[in-house]
Amino acid sequence: MLFTYTVRSKKREELIDITNLLLDAIKRSGVNEGFAIIYAPHTTAAITINENADPTVKGDIINYLSKLIPKNYNYKHLEGNSDAHIKSSIIGCSEMIIIKDGKPILGTWQGLFFAEFDGPRERKVYIKIFEG
Amino acid sequence: MLFTYTVRSKKREELIDITNLLLDAIKRSGVNEGFAIIYAPHTTAAITINENADPTVKGDIINYLSKLIPKNYNYKHLEGNSDAHIKSSIIGCSEMIIIKDGKPILGTWQGLFFAEFDGPRERKVYIKIFEG
Amino acid sequence: MLFTYTVRSKKREELIDITNLLLDAIKRSGVNEGFAIIYAPHTTAAITINENADPTVKGDIINYLSKLIPKNYNYKHLEGNSDAHIKSSIIGCSEMIIIKDGKPILGTWQGLFFAEFDGPRERKVYIKIFEG
Numbered sequence: 001m002l003f004t005y006t007v008r009s010k011k012r013e014e015l016i017d018i019t020n021l022l023l024d025a026i027k028r029s030g031v032n033e034g035f036a037i038i039y040a041p042h043t044t045a046a047i048t049i050n051e052n053a054d055p056t057v058k059g060d061i062i063n064y065l066s067k068l069i070p071k072n073y074n075y076k077h078l079e080g081n082s083d084a085h086i087k088s089s090i091i092g093c094s095e096m097i098i099i100k101d102g103k104p105i106l107g108t109w110q111g112l113f114f115a116e117f118d119g120p121r122e123r124k125v126y127i128k129i130f131e132g
Numbered sequence: 133m134l135f136t137y138t139v140r141s142k143k144r145e146e147l148i149d150i151t152n153l154l155l156d157a158i159k160r161s162g163v164n165e166g167f168a169i170i171y172a173p174h175t176t177a178a179i180t181i182n183e184n185a186d187p188t189v190k191g192d193i194i195n196y197l198s199k200l201i202p203k204n205y206n207y208k209h210l211e212g213n214s215d216a217h218i219k220s221s222i223i224g225c226s227e228m229i230i231i232k233d234g235k236p237i238l239g240t241w242q243g244l245f246f247a248e249f250d251g252p253r254e255r256k257v258y259i260k261i262f263e264g
Numbered sequence: 265m266l267f268t269y270t271v272r273s274k275k276r277e278e279l280i281d282i283t284n285l286l287l288d289a290i291k292r293s294g295v296n297e298g299f300a301i302i303y304a305p306h307t308t309a310a311i312t313i314n315e316n317a318d319p320t321v322k323g324d325i326i327n328y329l330s331k332l333i334p335k336n337y338n339y340k341h342l343e344g345n346s347d348a349h350i351k352s353s354i355i356g357c358s359e360m361i362i363i364k365d366g367k368p369i370l371g372t373w374q375g376l377f378f379a380e381f382d383g384p385r386e387r388k389v390y391i392k393i394f395e396g
Contacts, residue, residue: 002165002232033266035301035392037167037228041239043183048353051307056340057349063340064333064350069196076188076195085189086196089180090222090354093242094229096301097358098392100266105390107305110357126237128167128230130264132394134297134364169299169360173371175315201328208320208327217321218328221312222354225374226361258369260299260362262396 001029003127009119013066013084015048015058016114022097022104022127029129032102039094039126044084044118046091047125052111065090065117084117091115099129133161135259141251145198145216147180147190148246154229154236154259161261164234171226171258176216176250178223179257184243197222197249216249223247231261265293267391273383277330277348279312279322280378286361286368286391293393296366303358303390308348308382310355311389316375329354329381348381355379363393 003025007016022036040047051057065087075082095112097104106112114125135157139148154168170179183189197219207214227244229236238244246257267289271280286300302311315321329351339346359376361368370376378389 002230035394037230039228039230039237041237041242043181043189043239043241049307049357050349050353054341054343056342057307057346060339060341060346061350061353064337064346068200068332073196075192077186077192078188079186082189082192082196085182086193089182089193092224092227092356093181094227095356095358096228096303096360098266098301098303098390105303105305107307107388109307110305124239126230130167130262130394132264132396134362169362171360171362171369173369173374175313175321175371175373200332205328207324209318209324210320211318214321214324214328217314218325221314221325224356224359225313226359228360256371258362262299262394264396 001129005125007114007123007125009116009121012119013062014116017052017111018114019111022112025127025129026099031099031129031131034099034131036097037128041124043088044081045123046088046093046115047095048091048113048115049095049110051109053109081118087117133261137257139246139255139257141248141253144251145194146248149184149243150246151243154244157259157261158231163231163261163263166231166263168229169260173256175220176213177255178220178225178247179227180223180245180247181227181242183241185241213250219249265393269389271378271387271389273380273385276383277326278380281316281375282378283375286376289391289393290363295363295393295395298363298395300361301392305388307352308345309387310352310357310379311359312355312377312379313359313374315373317373345382351381
């Protein structure tokens with residue numbers, strides 16, 4: 001089953017916790033054993049899994065990625081968002097998560113994040129749940 | 133169903149649009165609802181999803197990755213392609229894409245790319261289509 | 265079928281070949297055609313695929329990642345492992361591998377690795393085998 005969600009970012013770059021969307025999709029699917037694909041249909045955003053306990057981790061990831069891949073550089077693409085495209089390919093626009101007993105098997109500190117690299121915008125996230 | 137394709141790169145580093153291979157595999161599989169795994173069985177190449185409209189985006193990704201991870205550095209591996217191995221692990225050798233109504237649900241600007249980091253060479257791409 | 269493995273790292277940062285765990289899971293599952301999800305439920309580790317022939321490749325990947333993302337920087341997270349969190353999102357905490365004729369279709373030089381970025385520790389790896 002395929003679920004479509006809307007995520008609204010508020011900054012140019014931020015990690016938005018979307019673990020609740022995954023829980024919602026699994027619950028609505030009724031699937032107990034299987035896996036989920038979480039997919040961002042965007043070229044200047046990504047999906048990642050990281051710590052959702054201490055919020056400084058999110059900030060360190062976003063800030064250090066911007067140090068590694070600065071907004072302003074001698075890029076050829078003229079929309080001013082080449083850094084966001086590069087980050088999208090480095091982090092990747094999807095994740096997959098195993099489902100067991102009707103729950104995602106995330107580690108103790110893991111949360112699921114939408115990574116916005118060229119916001120603020122309204123974005124889409126697809127979550128497809130497979131049984132198996 | 134598993135499909136094997138050959139991709140021929142022409143430069144040491146380039147992004148090659150292989151969206152047509154994905155469309156071909158989905159069509160030949162006859163699958164309407166499911167997902168695809170796109171996999172490069174290589175350690176100096178990768179698979180990525182990014183913008184296929186303005187070709188400067190491809191160039192910016194390739195060029196900036198080479199700035200971040202230069203060909204020449206104090207690497208221990210003596211084949212002169214450690215940069216390509218590192219880029220392969222950073223970008224990742226596979227992608228997965230959801231299939232709906234017999235089509236991949238790529239975003240408006242998304243295309244599928246084979247990322248060559250140590251060409252020119254003849255390379256393989258596996259595309260497996262799953263129903264579900 | 266879901267299999268849980270324990271991996272013990274011996275250094276702060278290292279790539280540990282876990283291809284044998286994948287072979288074990290596929291064999292025990294009895295699946296001939298399908299795919300595997302290999303998943304690390306950790307936020308300071310990752311799963312990657314790269315060369316398992318010449319061990320200098322592993323070392324170059326680990327060393328260059330630490331040059332790109334140093335342990336000591338002006339990070340806000342106070343546990344001293346922000347670099348490990350950033351590397352985890354860049355490399356990614358999962359991989360998927362197609363199964364054909366009861367074997368993973370890894371390329372000639374490809375091996376599967378657990379990437380430790382904040383060890384030494386005892387870690388978990390989940391491998392789920394799907395038929396299809």
